[in-house]
Amino acid sequence: MKDVKFEPWKGKNYNTSGFNGKKILVIGESFYCSEEDAVATLTTKIVKDYLAIRKGECRENKGGWTNTYLKFERSLIGKETTPKESREIWDSIAFYNYLQVPMSGARESGFTIDYKNAENAFFEVINELQPDLIIVWGVGKLFNNLPEDRWTWDKPLNVEGWDIQNGFYQLDNKKQVRCVAVYHPSTGYQWDWWHKVISRFL
Numbered sequence: 001m002k003d004v005k006f007e008p009w010k011g012k013n014y015n016t017s018g019f020n021g022k023k024i025l026v027i028g029e030s031f032y033c034s035e036e037d038a039v040a041t042l043t044t045k046i047v048k049d050y051l052a053i054r055k056g057e058c059r060e061n062k063g064g065w066t067n068t069y070l071k072f073e074r075s076l077i078g079k080e081t082t083p084k085e086s087r088e089i090w091d092s093i094a095f096y097n098y099l100q101v102p103m104s105g106a107r108e109s110g111f112t113i114d115y116k117n118a119e120n121a122f123f124e125v126i127n128e129l130q131p132d133l134i135i136v137w138g139v140g141k142l143f144n145n146l147p148e149d150r151w152t153w154d155k156p157l158n159v160e161g162w163d164i165q166n167g168f169y170q171l172d173n174k175k176q177v178r179c180v181a182v183y184h185p186s187t188g189y190q191w192d193w194w195h196k197v198i199s200r201f202l
Contacts, residue, residue: 001128003120006031007040008096008129009047018132019076019092020202025131026072029142029184030099030110038102047090054083068186072137075182075191075198094129098122098142115145122147127172133201134169134179143181154178159197166201 001007014023031042050069073089074081081089099110100118126134136143150170156163166180180201183189
């Protein structure tokens with residue numbers, strides 16, 4: 001994947017059993033780090049650090065950024081998760097941050113050109129991983145800045161009066177991959193409600 005700077009995390013069971021029998025690719029927006037820390041294996045390091053914190057092997061930054069991962073995984077299974085369940089979930093899914101340049105602060109957002117420059121890497125990742133479902137963190141800027149190429153809208157899914165926008169990406173082998181956006185799990189994310197949404201696509 002020549003255009004991919006930050007390689008995706010791929011759980012050891014992603015290609016076999018997946019999650020609920022499906023290969024799920026989760027897409028975040030960006031990393032907040034220095035240029036020195038912006039290495040190809042950063043995604044894998046972050047997920048491993050999170051799982052170590054959950055297991056109690058690492059005391060660094062309990063809460064904070066780890067709550068993003070915790071709330072999202074709970075929305076996948078619809079209940080509070082144990083450290084063992086956290087490991088099982090992340091072993092079953094893939095994770096990738098869309099922007100291929102690091103952000104310097106938590107409130108910083110990418111420029112339009114950053115999203116455009118990430119398109120080739122995005123298609124490389126989804127063609128390599130062959131997901132059955134793509135879940136995007138962020139119904140606003142990230143979802144709205146994903147590539148329009150190879151995209152087809154599907155009708156909105158209505159959940160308790162809310163229309164959930166979704167559609168399909170077509171891979172090089174003509175496979176149609178469902179893509180849906182959820183609120184970003186960092187803030188204002190009710191994992192029990194979003195479980196109702198996500199479970200409709202599983």
